[in-house]
Amino acid sequence: MKTIKKIYCRTFQTAFKLAIPFLPYRKPILIDSINKLPDILTKENASRVLLVTDKGIRKAGLDQEIIDILCKNNIEVTIYDKTQPNPTIRNIEEGAAIYQLKRCQLLIALGGGSSMDCAKGIGARIARPQKPINKMKGILKILKPIPPLIAIPTTAGTGSECTLAAVISDPDHQQKYPINDFVLIPRYALLDPKMTVSLPPFLTATTGLDALTHAVEAYIGNSTTKDTRKESLEAISLIFANIEKAYDDPQNLEARKNMATAAYLAGLAFTKSYVGYVHAIAHSLGGFYQIAHGHANAVILPMMLRSYGSIIHPKLKRCALAAKLIEKDASEQKAAETFISAIEQLNERFAITTTFKQIRQEDIPSLAKHADKEANPLYPVPVLKDAKELEPYYYQLMYKEEIYGSSSNS
Numbered sequence: 001m002k003t004i005k006k007i008y009c010r011t012f013q014t015a016f017k018l019a020i021p022f023l024p025y026r027k028p029i030l031i032d033s034i035n036k037l038p039d040i041l042t043k044e045n046a047s048r049v050l051l052v053t054d055k056g057i058r059k060a061g062l063d064q065e066i067i068d069i070l071c072k073n074n075i076e077v078t079i080y081d082k083t084q085p086n087p088t089i090r091n092i093e094e095g096a097a098i099y100q101l102k103r104c105q106l107l108i109a110l111g112g113g114s115s116m117d118c119a120k121g122i123g124a125r126i127a128r129p130q131k132p133i134n135k136m137k138g139i140l141k142i143l144k145p146i147p148p149l150i151a152i153p154t155t156a157g158t159g160s161e162c163t164l165a166a167v168i169s170d171p172d173h174q175q176k177y178p179i180n181d182f183v184l185i186p187r188y189a190l191l192d193p194k195m196t197v198s199l200p201p202f203l204t205a206t207t208g209l210d211a212l213t214h215a216v217e218a219y220i221g222n223s224t225t226k227d228t229r230k231e232s233l234e235a236i237s238l239i240f241a242n243i244e245k246a247y248d249d250p251q252n253l254e255a256r257k258n259m260a261t262a263a264y265l266a267g268l269a270f271t272k273s274y275v276g277y278v279h280a281i282a283h284s285l286g287g288f289y290q291i292a293h294g295h296a297n298a299v300i301l302p303m304m305l306r307s308y309g310s311i312i313h314p315k316l317k318r319c320a321l322a323a324k325l326i327e328k329d330a331s332e333q334k335a336a337e338t339f340i341s342a343i344e345q346l347n348e349r350f351a352i353t354t355t356f357k358q359i360r361q362e363d364i365p366s367l368a369k370h371a372d373k374e375a376n377p378l379y380p381v382p383v384l385k386d387a388k389e390l391e392p393y394y395y396q397l398m399y400k401e402e403i404y405g406s407s408s409n410s
């Protein structure tokens, strides 16, 4: 990256870091049982709600108890269940139209990051009916309260239940981008580990590794605070202690609870301290090829950590200690390598493929430009990279047959 752009990025990031204590960050009010929903709705004066979810959640039957409880309490429930993984502008427009038509007063998001982000997008369009979603890309473009939002995560996960972000896909322009605004932080978050037991093992693994990526990218960035460092390390510790248990035994409620807590803590950490190039690259792959977010992050994380080199070794040693992977007297270099290898071993154990057949060589310059645009100047990454410098990572992620014309794959 050119020096002038580097100076611009670092100045921008420092300004945002200095502003952290003055910005209106808040945490959602935590609730632990769906039985509390009627009281909350009474408190919020809401008798008509839009439940935003997806077909997979309905197939797993996760919505029924909620609908029953609400109906028993004379709440009119309208369901929008067409949310796609990597929710689209169309999902949001459909949901917002239904919200208006049914004169809803509150949003309940039930699902993974896709349903939660779809509900946030619907809320943003209700707050700003004249402003299209693509004009909300970036930071602080909504600036008007959205309807009350209750987030009920069923993956562990994106942390969207406590973040100021919603990640939206625009398939017509092969784009996927975050919209970030304090008004998008849900008013309530219901963390109930029972909601995640039906999650299949592969999704348990990849969504858990998404949470790990949030914790690690927030921790190694330059805009951490005492709180976000603590939240990141706690999340890392919980994920390493529980992800395999949740994968091997989906009914293990304690492991599920710990993973839900980890995802929430990692969400709190990155909503203040940001993510980095792992996410920027993952979003570009989601936008172009609908590659699942957690899967992409799981693969990109170790690759990017290794590429940052020794500058992040002291921080990775603290991550490795939190993960209980090393002794205190291990060298920083050894600790960092142990931590990165441990992530790669998890990928292998969970049968996560490390290359993507969808990536086409001719797309790489555009993919890298998208990642550059998302990350710079906003993300306070340890080492700055521009679009050209990001391109080699896409080659590493390509299915090798695409490059060599042979049958090898990693």
Ligand SMILES: NC(=O)c1ccc[n+]([C@@H]2O[C@H](COP(=O)([O-])OP(=O)(O)OC[C@H]3O[C@@H](n4cnc5c(N)ncnc54)[C@H](O)[C@@H]3O)[C@@H](O)[C@H]2O)c1
Binding pocket: 054, 055, 056, 057, 060, 084, 085, 086, 087, 111, 112, 113, 114, 115, 117, 154, 155, 156, 157, 158, 159, 160, 163, 164, 165, 166, 167, 195, 196, 197, 198, 199, 200, 203, 207, 210, 286, 293, 294
């Ligand atoms: N807003 C944020 O802060 C933030 C952070 C990270 C990622 N994201 C975004 O979140 C999205 C990914 O969310 P995700 O990884 O949670 O997955 P998801 O919401 O896309 O869900 C993936 C699949 O899992 C199914 N599923 C979810 N929970 C289930 C359960 N308990 N039982 C059975 N099936 C279940 C869904 O039906 C869906 O088919 C991406 O668009 C990503 O960019 C947002």
Ligand SMILES: [Fe+2]
Binding pocket: 158, 210, 211, 213, 214, 279, 293, 297
């Ligand atoms: Fe993520």
